[in-house]
Every structure is written in C-alpha cells, then in structure tokens.
Amino acid sequence: xxxxxxxxxxxxxxxxxxxxxxxxxxxxxxxxxxxxxxxxxxxxxxxxxxxxxxxxxxxxxxxxxxxxxxxxxxxxxxxxxxxxxxxxxxxxxxxxxxxxxxxxxxxxxxxxxxxxxxxxxxxxxxxxxxxxxxxxxxxxxxxxxxxxxxxxxxxxxxxxxxxxxxxxxxxxxxxxxxxxxxxxxxxxxxxxxxxxxxxxxxxxxxxxxxxxxxxxxxxxxxxxxxxxxxxxxxxxxxxxxxxxxxxxxxxxxxxxxxxxxxxxxxxxxxxxxxxxxxxxxxxxxxxxxxxxxxxxxxxxxxxxxxxxxxxxxxxxxxxxxxxxxxxxxxxxxxxxxxxxxxxxxxxxxxxxxxxxxxxxxxxxxxxxxxxxxxxxxxxxxxxxxxxxxxxxxxxxxxxxxxxxxxxxxxxxxxxxxxxxxxxxxxxxxxxxxxxxxxxxxxxxxxxxxxxxxxxxxxxxxxxxxxxxxxxxxxxxxxxxxxxxxxxxxxxxxxxxxxxxxxxxxxxxxxxxxxxxxxxxxxxxxxxxxxxxxxxxxxxxxxxxxxxxxxxxxxxxxxxxxxxxxxxxxxxxxxxxxxxxxxxxxxxxxxxxxxxxxxxxxxxxxxxxxxxxxxxxxxxxxxxxxxxxxxxxxxxxxxxxxxxxxxxxxxxxxxxxxxxxxxxxxxxxxxxxxxxxxxxxxxxxxxxxxxxxxxxxxxxxxxxxxxxxxxxxxxxxxxx
Amino acid sequence: xxxxxxxxxxxxxxxxxxxxxxxxxxxxxxxxxxxxxxxxxxxxxxxxxxxxxxxxxxxxxxxxxxxxxxxxxxxxxxxxx
Numbered sequence: 001x002x003x004x005x006x007x008x009x010x011x012x013x014x015x016x017x018x019x020x021x022x023x024x025x026x027x028x029x030x031x032x033x034x035x036x037x038x039x040x041x042x043x044x045x046x047x048x049x050x051x052x053x054x055x056x057x058x059x060x061x062x063x064x065x066x067x068x069x070x071x072x073x074x075x076x077x078x079x080x081x082x083x084x085x086x087x088x089x090x091x092x093x094x095x096x097x098x099x100x101x102x103x104x105x106x107x108x109x110x111x112x113x114x115x116x117x118x119x120x121x122x123x124x125x126x127x128x129x130x131x132x133x134x135x136x137x138x139x140x141x142x143x144x145x146x147x148x149x150x151x152x153x154x155x156x157x158x159x160x161x162x163x164x165x166x167x168x169x170x171x172x173x174x175x176x177x178x179x180x181x182x183x184x185x186x187x188x189x190x191x192x193x194x195x196x197x198x199x200x201x202x203x204x205x206x207x208x209x210x211x212x213x214x215x216x217x218x219x220x221x222x223x224x225x226x227x228x229x230x231x232x233x234x235x236x237x238x239x240x241x242x243x244x245x246x247x248x249x250x251x252x253x254x255x256x257x258x259x260x261x262x263x264x265x266x267x268x269x270x271x272x273x274x275x276x277x278x279x280x281x282x283x284x285x286x287x288x289x290x291x292x293x294x295x296x297x298x299x300x301x302x303x304x305x306x307x308x309x310x311x312x313x314x315x316x317x318x319x320x321x322x323x324x325x326x327x328x329x330x331x332x333x334x335x336x337x338x339x340x341x342x343x344x345x346x347x348x349x350x351x352x353x354x355x356x357x358x359x360x361x362x363x364x365x366x367x368x369x370x371x372x373x374x375x376x377x378x379x380x381x382x383x384x385x386x387x388x389x390x391x392x393x394x395x396x397x398x399x400x401x402x403x404x405x406x407x408x409x410x411x412x413x414x415x416x417x418x419x420x421x422x423x424x425x426x427x428x429x430x431x432x433x434x435x436x437x438x439x440x441x442x443x444x445x446x447x448x449x450x451x452x453x454x455x456x457x458x459x460x461x462x463x464x465x466x467x468x469x470x471x472x473x474x475x476x477x478x479x480x481x482x483x484x485x486x487x488x489x490x491x492x493x494x495x496x497x498x499x500x501x502x503x504x505x506x507x508x509x510x511x512x513x514x515x516x517x518x519x520x521x522x523x524x525x526x527x528x529x530x531x532x533x534x535x536x537x538x539x540x541x542x543x544x545x546x547x548x549x550x551x552x553x554x555x556x557x558x559x560x561x562x563x564x565x566x567x568x569x570x571x572x573x574x575x576x577x578x579x580x581x582x583x584x585x586x587x588x589x590x591x592x593x594x595x596x597x598x599x600x601x602x603x604x605x606x607x608x609x610x611x612x613x614x615x616x617x618x619x620x621x622x623x624x625x626x627x628x629x630x631x632x633x634x635x636x637x638x639x640x641x642x643x644x645x646x647x648x649x650x651x652x653x654x655x656x657x658x659x660x661x662x663x664x665x666x667x668x669x670x671x672x673x674x675x676x677x678x679x680x681x682x683x684x685x686x687x688x689x690x691x692x693x694x695x696x697x698x699x700x701x702x703x704x705x706x707x708x709x710x711x712x713x714x715x716x717x718x719x
Numbered sequence: 720x721x722x723x724x725x726x727x728x729x730x731x732x733x734x735x736x737x738x739x740x741x742x743x744x745x746x747x748x749x750x751x752x753x754x755x756x757x758x759x760x761x762x763x764x765x766x767x768x769x770x771x772x773x774x775x776x777x778x779x780x781x782x783x784x785x786x787x788x789x790x791x792x793x794x795x796x797x798x799x800x
Contacts, residue, residue, distance in 0.1 A: 270765075270769040270770075272795045276729070284728055285794070285797055360800075517796075517798065557796075557800055559769070559796035564767075572798075
C-alpha cells in the first residue's frame with residue numbers, strides 16, 4: 001500500500017476504562033492528530049454515543065449533510081467496553097450525520113474493533129474531510145504508527161465487496177494469516193450506491209477460523225464512510241485483552257461479571273435461549289401476537305410464518321454448539337452463523353459461503369417483502385452483507401414500493417417489471433440493482449422518505465392530481481419517521497411502542513425503547529402515565545448502554561428471576577445492579593442507578609438539540625405513519641375485524657359501535673390518532689419539553705448544555 | 720373438560736409437540752397446569768419465575784381457575800434486544 005501520511009505515537013494505556021485520547025483524522029488534508037481529552041470530558045459525555053454526540057454538535061452545523069467534508073464519522077467504545085470477565089463488552093458506536101435523516105444517527109455494533117482501538121490507545125476515532133482517492137486508515141498499536149494509505153486494488157469482485165475487501169486486507173496486513181489482534185471496519189459498493197450502507201465490524205473468530213462480521217446497520221454510516229473516500233479502517237494491538245480497561249477494582253469487576261454470567265447461564269436456557277437459537281427465536285412470538293411485519297407491516301401473522309421460525313434455521317443452517325459470542329467473555333453468545341451455504345441466485349450463484357446471521361431483523365425484512373423462504377433469507381442476508389446494505393432499510397423500502405405497486409401508485413412503466421409481494425425473483429433482482437445503483441434499484445437506494453416523493457411526483461403527473469394529496473395517502477404506509485425506516489415490529493396494538501418509535505431521536509429503531517410486550521402482552525403499562533414513564537425511563541437506560549460500550553441483551557432479554565420480587569419486573573433491576581457494580585469497579589466512581597440515568601439524560605438532551613438544529617426535533621418530526629398506529633386500510637381492518645371491534649367496544653364510553661364495518665374502521669383510526677396525540681402531550685411534559693416537543697430552557701441548563709450554540713438555537717425559536 | 724397447553728420455541732423442541740390437552744375439574748388452576756407439564760416433561764425445567772403465564776393470550780396469575788377450552792402458554796420474557 002502506498003503510504004500517504006504516517007505518524008509515530010506512543011499508545012496510552014487505559015486507566016479505569018479510559019485512555020483519554022481521541023484520534024482525529026482529516027482525510028481532506030491527510031492530517032492525523034491525537035487530542036488529549038480534558039478530565040471533565042468523560043465525566044460529562046461518558047463515551048460511545050456521548051462522545052459522538054459532542055463531536056458532532058461542536059464540529060458540524062445545520063448545513064452539514066452526510067457528504068459534507070465537515071461531517072464527522074465517529075467510532076467510540078466506552079469505559080466498560082473491553083472486559084472479557086464481564087459479558088457483552090465488545091460494543092462500539094458509529095455516529096455521524098445520516099444520509100437518510102440529515103441528523104445525528106448512531107448504530108451500535110459488536111466485534112473486536114472497539115476493544116482493540118482502546119488497547120491501541122484511543123477512546124474514540126473521529127474521521128472528517130473527504131479524500132479524493134480511496135484510502136484505508138491503519139491504527140497500529142504494535143508498530144506505534146497511524147497511517148493513511150491508498151486503498152489497495154485487488155480484483156473487481158474483491159474490491160466491490162464489503163466482506164471480501166475487508167477479509168483480504170486483514171489477511172494481507174496479518175502477513176497471510178488472520179489474527180484476533182486485528183480488526184477492521186469496512187463498507188461495500190452498496191454504501192456507494194444507496195443512503196443505507198452499513199459499516200461492518202470485521203473480526204477473526206478462532207472457533208470458526210474465519211472473519212466474521214457484525215454491522216452498524218442503521219442510518220447509512222457506511223454510506224458516510226464511502227462518501228469520505230474511506231474503504232476500511234484497520235486496528236491492531238497484541239496487548240492482552242484481560243483487564244484491558246485496567247480497572248480500578250479488578251476484583252470487583254470479576255465479581256460483577258461472575259454474578260451476571262451466572263444469571264445468564266441459569267436463566268437464558270429456560271427463557272428465549274438466545275445462546276442456542278440466536279435472535280430468530282423472536283419470529284414465532286412476533287407472529288403469535290400479530291407483530292411480524294408481513295407485506296410492509298400490513299398483517300402481523302401468516303400461516304406461512306412457521307417456515308421462518310428459529311428451528312428451521314437451527315436445523316438447516318446454523319452451526320450447532322458453537323459459542324458464538326461476538327466478543328470474548330460473552331456467555332449469551334447470540335451471534336449465530338452458518339457455514340458452507342450455497343448461493344442459488346444473484347451474480348455469485350453457485351458459490352458456497354459462510355453467513356453471519358440471520359438476525360431476527362433480517363428475517364423480518366424478508367417477510368416485509370411477503371417472502372417466506374428460509375433459503376432466500378440466507379442469501380438476502382449474505383448479499384446485503386457483501387454489498388454493505390442495511391437489511392432493514394433495504395427490505396422496508398422494497399416493501400413500501402411493493403405496496404405502491406399493489407395499490408396502483410406504481411406500474412410496470414415505473415419499475416421495469418412486476419413488483420408484487422412474495423415475488424422472490426423480483427425482490428432478488430431489485431436487491432442486486434439497488435446495490436449497483438442501476439435500474440429501479442437506484443430509486444430504492446434513496447430510501448422510503450425520498451422514494452415517497454418520487455412516487456408522488458410520478459403518480460400526480462400521470463393522473464393530474466395534486467402531489468400533496470398523493471403524499472397524504474403514501475404517508476399512511478411509508479414506514480419511516482424522520483427519514484429512517486422502521487425496524488421489524490408492528491406497533492398498531494401498542495401505543496407505548498408507537499411512542500417508542502415516534503419519539504426515538506434517531507428515527508424508528510428500537511434501541512431507545514421496545515415496549516411492545518410489556519404494553520400489549522404483559523399489560524404492565526395500562527395508563528398513559530405508565531406509558532409515558534416507560535418512554536422516559538427506557539430510552540435513558542438504553543442510552544447508558546450505548547455510551548459505555550456494552551451490549552444490552554444480557555440485561556433486557558434475559559430476565560433475572562429475582563426481578564419477579566420487584567415492583568417493576570420489566571426493568572430487570574436486579575441485573576442492572578451488576579452493571580452498577582461493574583461501572584464503579586472499573587472507573588472508581590460511586591454511582592447509583594439514578595446517577596447513571598442522569599448521565600444518560602444529558603446525552604439524550606444533547607441529541608435532541610442536534611435534532612432541533614437539523615430540523616428534526618419538533619412534534620411534527622415525531623409523528624409515525626398511520627399504519628404504525630392503526631389498520632391504515634380497510635383490508636387490514638378486515639384481517640382482524642373481530643379484535644378491532646372488541647377494542648372499540650372497550651374504548652367507547654357507550655360501547656356502541658357504528659353499524660357498518662367501514663364506519664367502525666374509520667372510528668378506530670380516529671381513536672388511535674387521538675390516543676397518540678394525547679401520548680405526545682404527556683410524554684413531552686414528562687421529559688421536560690414544551691408541547692411542541694422542544695426541551696425547556698431549564699431542562700437544557702440543568703444538564704450544563706446551554707452553550708453558545710444552544711443559546712442561539714433557543715433565541716431563534718423564540719424561547 | 721379439557722384445556723390446551725401450547726408449547727412455543729424451545730419448549731417445542733423439548734416436548735416434540737405443539738400442544739398438550741389436559742383434563743380439568745371445576746377447581747383446576749394455572750398452577751396445576753404447570754405441575755401437569757412438569758410431571759410430563761421434567762426436562763423442560765418449567766419455573767414460574769422464568770416465564771410469563773398467559774391464558775387465552777392474557778397474563779394470568781398461578782392461582783387463576785381454568786375454564787374448559789382455555790389455552791395456556793408459558794412465554795419467555797421478550798424485551799426487544
């Protein structure tokens with residue numbers, strides 16, 4: 001590789017979870033700088049998402065778009081990332097201004113990159129600028145060098161693949177061998193041609209003897225990477241991963257880890273059993289409770305769904321009995337994978353590949369297109385990974401266009417071919433066209449929000465109707481908020497989760513709140529007040545996980561049996577106590593759960609400020625499409641008419657239903673819209689916001705965030 | 720009178736069946752259904768603190784009295800990852 005710029009440095013060792021060093025790379029100027037962070041930086045912004053938020057808030061402006069040179073791509077673990085004695089510590093955050101939402105997006109991802117970056121001396125890496133030639137960045141803690149080099153050119157197939165290129169590069173840098181001292185982030189050609197390219201986190205799995213990938217999947221972080229001319233970032237450190245955080249109280253860390261691992265070992269096999277089945281286990285439960293997003297979230301259940309239940313993947317594809325943790329020390333080990341799967345479609349048909357997944361979300365994305373074929377799920381998974389596409393946004397966007405076709409908003413002249421739900425050949429063709437930016441795939445690659453505009457313009461012109469009227473109809477079923485596509489859960493029957501998606505600052509991804517079961521099934525949130533309380537508490541604790549470098553699944557998806565003896569079992573407080581101990585033992589702090597929530601709330605408010613600045617922070621940006629709240633069309637109502645009529649009876653003061661089914665559907669829709677608006681009012685109040693969804697001045701001041709920029713924003717808003 | 724006990728996810732792989740009929744009397748409770756399953760499938764390790772019990776898809780307490788044709792499920796706790 002041709003070295004374009006290289007510096008020597010002395011890697012700082014972590015103390016109490018932090019190296020207090022930020023690595024800054026400007027690709028326009030080919031400059032590399034190491035910034036020592038002031039002591040109060042970590043106190044205020046914690047790590048991970050918090051570091052990304054602060055860097056984006058300070059370093060970008062309202063005019064910044066995903067491909068602006070000043071946009072920053074931040075990768076940051078957190079003080080608790082990198083500790084094999086505690087489960088789930090391989091996570092890091094990729095944060096930036098999103099091509100889909102034009103505001104802050106972050107996505108958390110597992111693997112070894114975050115831990116190795118810290119061992120190489122950095123709490124975070126911030127890449128700005130745009131390189132005119134394609135480059136790779138190498139952070140080498142062993143050689144004590146940081147390098148910007150021209151990206152190597154191999155052959156076309158390798159160069160276009162996010163996996164293939166990353167694997168080849170890791171092997172070359174490792175001297176012809178893979179090593180767990182090396183990890184990389186990578187983006188493929190799909191990231192060049194769409195707004196929803198992922199950032200892969202590539203790491204060597206000793207058990208499978210191959211490079212595996214996890215994805216920072218949401219919001220187009222890979223698209224930003226490629227817009228910067230950045231192909232890959234590689235990090236190397238041979239330092240021991242044991243006590244990588246150099247914890248203040250090492251014994252305390254081991255004790256907290258031992259206790260949590262004990263809970264996981266005891267409870268997971270008797271609950272979801274993620275360690276054996278991975279997240280596809282969810283498909284069956286989602287289908288049972290009408291939450292599976294079939295045909296663009298129209299129907300939540302299908303007689304065909306069983307073809308995609310977890311046992312199918314376990315029996316036919318997953319390699320059994322391999323502990324598939326994405327970082328050392330994880331005994332939940334949910335990162336399932338398959339080996340030697342033959343591709344039967346697409347440009348690489350006939351090739352046998354290893355596949356990392358599928359996760360539940362990928363299965364959901366496929367049923368969103370009306371497809372119930374497990375082998376297509378595997379192929380869709382692999383091709384999306386190789387192209388570097390978000391399986392969720394790809395599937396939801398295709399699903400939206402399929403429904404446009406179903407409802408007559410599009411025809412063959414628009415798409416070039418029939419585009420019906422359940423048509424595997426059409427979906428497959430569209431997947432490859434999307435990754436290549438060719439044919440109708442070029443439109444898909446813009447995502448649902450921009451796709452909606454494209455459909456409306458064409459349909460309005462063709463039928464001589466107003467574009468606004470068409471948009472109003474498309475808004476009923478384009479499954480996006482703030483420009484981001486929904487993750488794979490139907491929310492029609494859970495008002496709390498409508499809020500969980502609608503208020504989510506990055507858009508409708510469930511890592512802020514997933515309240516469907518505790519609301520819809522467990523009935524633990526019966527009142528608006530209960531729902532609002534949950535919509536404040538869960539996003540804050542989940543933010544804490546994203547700031548500290550931790551996986552949430554050990555807390556949220558394995559219920560500690562002791563939680564049954566608490567007043568709010570869904571919060572799983574006995575398990576959270578292990579996290580508090582781990583935090584204090586690592587950093588030397590003396591925090592309690594409320595302190596952790598307060599730390600998170602500062603980050604939450606900062607993210608809200610960025611949204612306000614970028615035009616995505618007010619009440620109108622929190623409104624989900626009608627389908628997220630109610631059966632948007634009569635066919636959906638008919639699918640569960642008995643259930644909906646019963647719901648109406650319960651929620652009408654006189655219990656009297658309109659006589660016609662059409663009348664009942666109309667009334668149901670009105671009631672659901674009304675309920676969501678009531679929820680907005682009470683949630684904003686609970687969060688310290690105005691009825692317009694804007695944080696009150698005292699809320700911002702309370703967290704020390706009223707800096708010059710925030711003051712200007714408030715003056716501009718007349719507040 | 721009978722009720723239906725359904726098995727989901729990992730439970731089905733252990734029991735090798737989707738469901739089980741259980742005869743009930745007028746005083747049979749959810750707890751009795753759990754005991755019944757434990758007796759038939761000890762390898763399921765069914766524990767009250769590890770599952771959420773539903774009857775006809777509504778959360779039910781262990782002392783709820785069962786009615787003919789009720790469907791009982793033992794759900795894992797699902798919180799969305």
